[in-house]
Amino acid sequence: xxxxxxxxxxxxxxxxxxxxxxxxxxxxxxxxxxxxxxxxxxxxxxxxxxxxxxxxxxxxxxxxxxxxxxxxxxxxxxxxxxxxxxxxxxxxxxxxxxxxxxxxxxxxxxxxxxxxxxxxxxxxxxxxxxxxxxxxxxxxxxxxxxxxxxxxxxxxxxxxxxxxxxxxxxxxxxxxxxxxxxxxxxxxxxxxxxxxxxxxxxxxxxxxxxxxxxxxxxxxxxxxxxxxxxxxxxxxxxxxxxxxxxxxxxxxxxxxxxxxxxxxxxxxxxxxxxxxxxxxxxxxxxxxxxxxxxxxxxxxxxxxxxxxxxxxxxxxxxxxxxxxxxxxxxxxxxxxxxxxx
Numbered sequence: 001x002x003x004x005x006x007x008x009x010x011x012x013x014x015x016x017x018x019x020x021x022x023x024x025x026x027x028x029x030x031x032x033x034x035x036x037x038x039x040x041x042x043x044x045x046x047x048x049x050x051x052x053x054x055x056x057x058x059x060x061x062x063x064x065x066x067x068x069x070x071x072x073x074x075x076x077x078x079x080x081x082x083x084x085x086x087x088x089x090x091x092x093x094x095x096x097x098x099x100x101x102x103x104x105x106x107x108x109x110x111x112x113x114x115x116x117x118x119x120x121x122x123x124x125x126x127x128x129x130x131x132x133x134x135x136x137x138x139x140x141x142x143x144x145x146x147x148x149x150x151x152x153x154x155x156x157x158x159x160x161x162x163x164x165x166x167x168x169x170x171x172x173x174x175x176x177x178x179x180x181x182x183x184x185x186x187x188x189x190x191x192x193x194x195x196x197x198x199x200x201x202x203x204x205x206x207x208x209x210x211x212x213x214x215x216x217x218x219x220x221x222x223x224x225x226x227x228x229x230x231x232x233x234x235x236x237x238x239x240x241x242x243x244x245x246x247x248x249x250x251x252x253x254x255x256x257x258x259x260x261x262x263x264x265x266x267x268x269x270x271x272x273x274x275x276x277x278x279x280x281x282x283x284x285x286x287x288x289x290x291x292x293x294x295x296x297x298x299x300x301x302x303x304x305x306x307x308x309x310x311x312x313x314x315x316x317x318x319x320x321x322x323x324x325x326x327x328x329x330x331x332x333x334x335x336x337x338x339x340x341x
Contacts, residue, residue, distance in 0.1 A: 002195075003131035005066040008311045009196050009235040009258050009279050017304060017312055019336050020067035020135070021329075022239075023319030024059040028326070031058050042087045046072050049119035056124045060132055062326075063333055067133040067196075067313075068124060070189070072117050074139025074200055077181045078148045080114055082107030091152075098151035100159045103170075104177055114185055118192040125193030136194030138186050140201035140240070141178040141219035148174060157206045164211060171215070179219050183226045190231045198237040198260065199223065202318075204250075205242015212246050217253050224255040237281060241318060248273045263288075263317025267306035279311035284332070290321045292328035300335045308341055 002010075005018035026032055032055055036045060045051045055071040075093050079085040081104075083095040097106060125134045138144075142160075149171075150159040164171045186197050204216045224236050239260030240250050251259045251274050261270050261282030274280060284303060288296055304314065314336050320329075 003066060003133050005133040005313060006195050006235070008313055009133075009237065011257075011277060011279055011311050013311060015341065017314050017336055017339065018066035019314045019333065020065045020069060021059075021316050021320050022069070024063075024065060024069060025055045025071045026320070027322035028320055028324045028329075029058055029062070030326075031062070042073070043085065046076070047113075047116045049116045049123055052116075052120040053123040053127065056120065057127060060128065063329060065132070067135045068128055069135045069198075070117070070121060070124070070137060070194070072120070072137070074137075074144060074202075075147060076113060076117060077138060077144055077178060077185060080109065080111055080185070081148075081177060081181060082109050083148060093147065093152065095147055095151045098159075099149045099174060100151070100163065104173060111184070114188055117185075118188050121189050121192035121194050133195045134193055136186060136189035136197040137200060138182045138189075138197070140199045140204070140216065140238075141175045141182065141223075142207070142215040143201050143203045144178050144182075145171065145174050145215075146203050146206075148178075157203050161206065161211075164215060168214075175215065175219050179222050182223050183230075186223070186227060187230050190227075190234050194234070196235045196237065197227070198239055199256070201238070201240040201243075203242070204240035205244065209246060212243070213249075216240055216243075217250055220250075220254040220256070228255065235279075239281075248275075251275055251278060258311075258313070260315065261317065267303050271306050271309060274310075277310060279313065280307055281313040281315045283315070283317045286316045286318055286321050286324070289316065289328055289332060290324045292325060292331065296328070296331060297335045300332060301339060304336070304339050304341070 008018050039045050039051050052071045056068050060068050075085055078095055085095055087093050146157040146160040235257035237258045237260055238254055238256035241262045243250055258279035263283050263285035
């Protein structure tokens with residue numbers, strides 16, 4: 001049976017507000033750190049379906065969230081496209097060859113990389129408590145492209161942004177490849193049991209307005225349209241972090257069913273500017289949850305009040321900080337669950 005989260009993503013009004021947190025399966029949990037000590041590196045765990053399922057379910061077992069977000073990474077797509085992927089301690093992910101000085105033709109595609117991810121989804125869907133929604137995800141094309149071009153993360157996405165101006169046809173080819181892969185990858189997750197999926201565009205905020213239309217809105221619209229044709233009953237959440245005043249255009253033009261909101265936006269403004277009745281997700285600052293100050297409950301209630309007139313999924317404005325104390329998460333959950341509206 002559909003749960004509160006899935007009903008809300010489909011636009012059903014409710015007196016209760018569903019809750020899940022981006023990166024809720026991960027390093028802030030002692031049980032995750034214990035399992036990682038046994039299993040080894042991050043990528044090895046992401047490709048170990050049993051371990052990945054256990055990690056996905058850990059925050060459900062501990063906190064009773066309304067959604068379980070697949071434990072994986074947005075860089076599975078470039079790995080499947082043929083780039084070498086490794087996670088180096090203290091440095092983050094590294095991809096090679098860098099597409100800033102190489103080409104897609106140099107890569108050998110390996111779609112079998114997706115198979116253990118699909119198996120994780122299947123295992124989790126079987127083991128989740130009734131009413132908890134299984135969430136799949138992928139990186140949006142622009143964000144994935146920034147890593148593929150530079151070979152790593154960066155503060156300003158310089159290499160990809162410069163390529164977009166210098167040789168837009170080269171970047172378009174990369175984006176097109178990611179779009180095709182993402183449609184296949186998310187379709188596979190849905191077929192394996194994902195009940196809703198999220199598109200993470202973590203670096204959407206680095207683009208000028210015209211570039212945002214070209215590299216964020218247009219590719220995401222293609223993905224959403226293809227998924228709507230293949231899986232019309234599966235909601236897609238779009239999360240264009242840093243979109244700012246471009247968020248309403250993203251909401252209107254991509255076709256996503258629900259919109260994720262980062263912590264930099266005033267929820268009152270968001271509630272006013274988004275299409276009427278569109279489900280919204282967000283948008284507590286992860287650093288306020290880390291701090292756990294007296295402001296935490298007040299801010300949670302402000303967000304809940306701002307979005308009370310539309311379907312709302314409570315979440316953070318981005319991923320939970322790995323240093324966040326468990327008791328702060330418990331305070332957050334108690335505040336959301338106890339809110340009277």
